[in-house]
Amino acid sequence: MVNLISLVEISIGAVFINNFVLSRFLGLCPFFGVSKKLSSAAGMGMAVIFVMAIASSLTWLMYHYVLELYRLDYLRTIVFILVIAGLVQLVEMALQKYSPTLYEALGIFLPLITTNCAVLGVTIINTDLNQVTGMQYTLIESVWNGVMSGVGFSLALLLMAGIREKTEFAPVPKALEGLPIAFITAGLMALAFLGFSGLNFFTVVGG
């Protein structure tokens, strides 16, 4: 049974309150690596949303129908890494074969995501107990959480790319040019996103 309220909660929780980059500090490598240009940031964001959605569904099935069955939940980290890496490789090959246009757009970003901690993070969270409700996500909630976490990641990435394109022309002190000023910017953005953590009238604190 799909609970619409819970999906809305998941959306707001994943995008704003527990933003992957700016609150959980996961996936920082692509966040700094691909945020130099808006266009490549957009492509990377799309690829992350895509991979998070399919990884969420497959790892959820894996967890509930294989690992829990044999009481192997302590192995989920290593199994999830295996599943995600294999899955992304498969998807990349299938895209190149059947959808060259999509491959042109996402292709170069997909290998970057295979062993990304943000993708692993979302699958682990999906199979964790929710801190507020004390329940695990259903399959649909898991996939939705994956999509929305990807949206949150893309939002942070796009904001960062926009800011970095502007700071290119700003008179940054010589010692702080390039990556240092990007770190400071990211820190300030994280501070700003801290403001969302007061939003707990939903049952969205956990995840």
Place this chain on the structure above:
Amino acid sequence: MPVELLYPVIVVGSVGFFFGVGLAIASKKLQVYVNPRIEQILGLLPGANCGACGYPGCSRFAKAVAEGRSEPSGCVPGGSKTAHAIADIIGVSAGVTEPLMAVVHCNGGRGRALERARYEGIEDCHAAILIGNGSKVCQDGCLGLGSCVRVCPFDAIHISKEGVAVVDADKCTGCGKCVKTCPRKIISLIPKVHKIFLACSNHDRGAKVKKYCSVGCTACSLCVKATPSGAIIMENNLPVLDYTKEENFIPAAYKCPFHCFTDLVKTRPKANIDTKCNGCAACVAVCPIPGVISGEKDKRHVVDKEKCIGCGICLNACPVHAISMWGVGSNVKTTAGKR
């Protein structure tokens, strides 16, 4: 031994096995054919990614050629050698590419062209033009701030000590990047075999030009008269050279009273008349410079080596083939001999 101990081994092992086999099968089944010619063509290209072909970088050009969307001769810096090598790979004949080179149509450096102000801003021609259209009185003169120098991928342009841009013919590949970037639009591409070009871009009338540039074109039309084939025409107070029509611009270049033409050949081979000469004086009639060839009728004529400009027009006029070009540099001799 409890069987449960084997569960993690079996589960992780089978997951790994499943994905391993799956990926192996998929890599065979889903293999996408990538044209091997693309790699071959890419290996032949200069790799400067200059964009002269109209594609973003050498790899995209290689792809376009392999797919038949572009001619093998599209790579200007690679020249005909590259074009032929690519054509061999894809099995079509290479379109003929005449090697081009960039030339700067201005010679008005310090001491020749008058400055009306001193520019102390950013070292860039585009920036200088924003402030009152540059520091020179001449509105078409080279600013000498090196926008073209910075954009050249082959280090073929430098600013002379007089302060105008000069192209190194040996290094220039004719990619045309400087032509696009020059804000004055005074750089153009000419066929490399032609060593002569007009080094002025000023459209003002003669009396006006003379006030501010000693090497400016006054539109006197002497070059037009020196080129009977009509390959030079006056357009808007400036001669326009049609490189497709005439191969001999030497008389025009030497007739110019203000030395507006630049001849990249420093010393051309001079004409020499040998003993076959029967004194018909046909060469005297065609020689563009008066007094170069002299001699009595029906006796062997002589060439004044000081005055001869080496245009080679007399070669074809001589009925007994008594004239040949003597001088320095074999490559120079062939071009002059052709004329």
